[in-house]
Amino acid sequence: MIVALSFSVALMISIPAGIQANQEAAQNISEDYSNIISAIQEEISKTATLIEIRASAGRGRPAGGQIAPGTLPSGFGQQNESFINETVVDEISSIEGVKDVVVFLEISSRETTSETVNTPRGNFTVSRPLYTIIGVPLNSSLINRYSFLPTNMTGGRNLCEGDSGALIMSSPLADYLGVEVSDTVEVYDEYFSVVGIYEPTSQVTAQPNEPRMFYMNVSIAQSRTVYMDVLATQRITGNVGNVSRIDVYVEDSSYVDGIAEVVKTAYSEFYVTTYKDRLQNLENTQKMYETTLENAEAALSQMQTVAFQEILVVVVAASLIVLFMMLYAVRERTREIGILKAIGFSNWNVMSQFMLEGILISAMAGVVGAGLGIVGAPVLSSLLLPSVDTFFVQPQVVPGQVANLTILYQSISVTPDLQIILMAFAIIVLLGAIGSLYPAWRAARTSPMEALRYE
Numbered sequence: 001m002i003v004a005l006s007f008s009v010a011l012m013i014s015i016p017a018g019i020q021a022n023q024e025a026a027q028n029i030s031e032d033y034s035n036i037i038s039a040i041q042e043e044i045s046k047t048a049t050l051i052e053i054r055a056s057a058g059r060g061r062p063a064g065g066q067i068a069p070g071t072l073p074s075g076f077g078q079q080n081e082s083f084i085n086e087t088v089v090d091e092i093s094s095i096e097g098v099k100d101v102v103v104f105l106e107i108s109s110r111e112t113t114s115e116t117v118n119t120p121r122g123n124f125t126v127s128r129p130l131y132t133i134i135g136v137p138l139n140s141s142l143i144n145r146y147s148f149l150p151t152n153m154t155g156g157r158n159l160c161e162g163d164s165g166a167l168i169m170s171s172p173l174a175d176y177l178g179v180e181v182s183d184t185v186e187v188y189d190e191y192f193s194v195v196g197i198y199e200p201t202s203q204v205t206a207q208p209n210e211p212r213m214f215y216m217n218v219s220i221a222q223s224r225t226v227y228m229d230v231l232a233t234q235r236i237t238g239n240v241g242n243v244s245r246i247d248v249y250v251e252d253s254s255y256v257d258g259i260a261e262v263v264k265t266a267y268s269e270f271y272v273t274t275y276k277d278r279l280q281n282l283e284n285t286q287k288m289y290e291t292t293l294e295n296a297e298a299a300l301s302q303m304q305t306v307a308f309q310e311i312l313v314v315v316v317a318a319s320l321i322v323l324f325m326m327l328y329a330v331r332e333r334t335r336e337i338g339i340l341k342a343i344g345f346s347n348w349n350v351m352s353q354f355m356l357e358g359i360l361i362s363a364m365a366g367v368v369g370a371g372l373g374i375v376g377a378p379v380l381s382s383l384l385l386p387s388v389d390t391f392f393v394q395p396q397v398v399p400g401q402v403a404n405l406t407i408l409y410q411s412i413s414v415t416p417d418l419q420i421i422l423m424a425f426a427i428i429v430l431l432g433a434i435g436s437l438y439p440a441w442r443a444a445r446t447s448p449m450e451a452l453r454y455e
Contacts, residue, residue, distance in 0.1 A: 002365045005428060008318040009369020010376060011384070012424040015307045015314075017373075017416035018381025022303060026296040037286060048275050049099075051248040051260050053092075055082040056271035081107055083242035088267065092248055095262055097255035102142055103243040105135035105233045109226075110188065131173050131224035133187065135233025138163055146249065149227060156181035156196035164229045168196035173224035188236035192228060200225070303385050310384055318428060322435025326358050330443045338448045347444035354440035355433060362432025366425040373424065378414040 086103065093101045108129035115126050136148055140161040143149060149158055150168070159168055167187070169179065174197045179185055183194050200223040234240045250259055253275060260274045330337070340350060373380075 002361060002368065004321050005318055005362060005365030005432075006369035006372060008314050008321070009366050009424050009428050010372035011314045011380060012311060012427060013370065013373025013416045013420055014377040014380035014414070015310055015384060016420050016423075017377045018385045018414050019300075019303060019307050020417070020420070021381070021414040022300060022385075026293075026300055030293060037282070037289070047278070048253045049250050049256065050275070051250065051256060051263065052273040053084070053246040053248060053263060053267075054244065054271045054273075055084050056269055081244065083239060083244055084246060084270070086241050086243055089243075089246065091266075092246065092263065095259055097250050097252070097259055098248055099251050100142065100145065100249045102137060102146060102148060102247040102249070103230060104137075104148070104245040104247070105133075105230050105237075105239060105242065106244045107133050107135075107233065107237050107239070109133060130176075131169070131226055133226045133228065133233055133237070135230035136227055138229045146247070148247070150198040150200075152199045153196050154199050156194070158196055158198075159227060159229070163195065164232050165192055166195045167192045167226050167228035168198055169194060169227070170200050170223055170225045171197050172200065173226065176224060187226065187228070190232075190236050192232075307385060315427070315431065318431050319435050322358055322362065322432050323438065325361075326354065326436045326439035327442070329357070330354065330439045333443075334446065337443050337446050341446070341448040350446075351440040351444035354443050355436050358432045358436025358440070359429055360432075362429050362435075363425075365432075366428045369428065370421050370425055373421065374416055377416050381414050 083105075089101050089103060092098060109131045111130035112127055113130045115128070136159070138159055138161050143160070150170075151158075153168075154171055156168070159166065167185070169185075174180070174194070177185065179194055179197075181194055181197060184191050185194060186192075230243070234242065248259065248263075250256055256274050257276070260272050263270065264272050337350060340353075341347075
């Protein structure tokens, strides 16, 4: 009886806890929606005169490393490591209306790491490079005019002109490596001094016209990135003369379409992003969010209906368990009841004894069930409730740059709070009292003579 009631309590804890966790996840998506859209709009306004150029080969393939069987790449759907020859830079710079050209070399580290990603569809092992190297031009005039370096420095200083043997890294990478400012680290067989550590920011812009990819990725808090001189990056990685991205800043936003068309015509193998493309992508992102919220709300409504039905079944089952077990106890202890009444126990004394027994058994089951519910809530809720896919957009973006759109599944943590646990405990004790009421009344009504003759 205690085992069955304990399991009922565990279910009464796990089901509401699962609903609460999914509601919180959906609420987080809703709260983040307006902030993310505002961030996109702000980023677009900052880059009205920016044309971004990337090599288009390899889009939609994982960036760096092999995909091991049974694993998913963290960067699936992002740009592969393909490059543009720097000779193109001079040609683009000569186009009328071009103000500045800024080049970048983004490349993965040799070291890889495997991580577990929790999603509503299960846990997946993700293999990805340990960190990403972003080579930037350390030209003081470009650094001052354009925000292509991280600004949220938590230690040391930022990069500046002449830092060919220095780098800055994200705080997650510094924590992972146990590195502090002024330490020396090895990158592609060469040693560099860590002059600064920065905190990654979460901001959203996206490349338009890309296939919309839904995939698992790690949290922005796990972003591991190194910034260093682009010339040093080219040298140590064997990519002298190559870049992976070219940012073209034009004199006026009215020149953007014409210059972008010239680049597209001259270099059909390039992937060109403009202000209008980003506006179009904003609309697509808004539609995606609206659909996500609608689906989440519909799934939560279905989940609440299923949960109500399941809890009703659990309550009825628990009540019947108490009722039949106490009836059985009354039957087995009929002679004991007769003896008690023969020595002077009143009907109320007999009835209260059986009522108290039912309540104590339920209370014991409540304590055991609470422990089971706390430990097993994630498993039980996932087995009993419909799956709700909750995902959100949260890529790492440096202000002034355009980044890939990353769809991340939001990890749902089912942890029962004290209110749910106490409520489940109170319900099972109440059911114990109600379920014992009729058997206790029946025991109290038993005649002493009939009880003593019972075999």
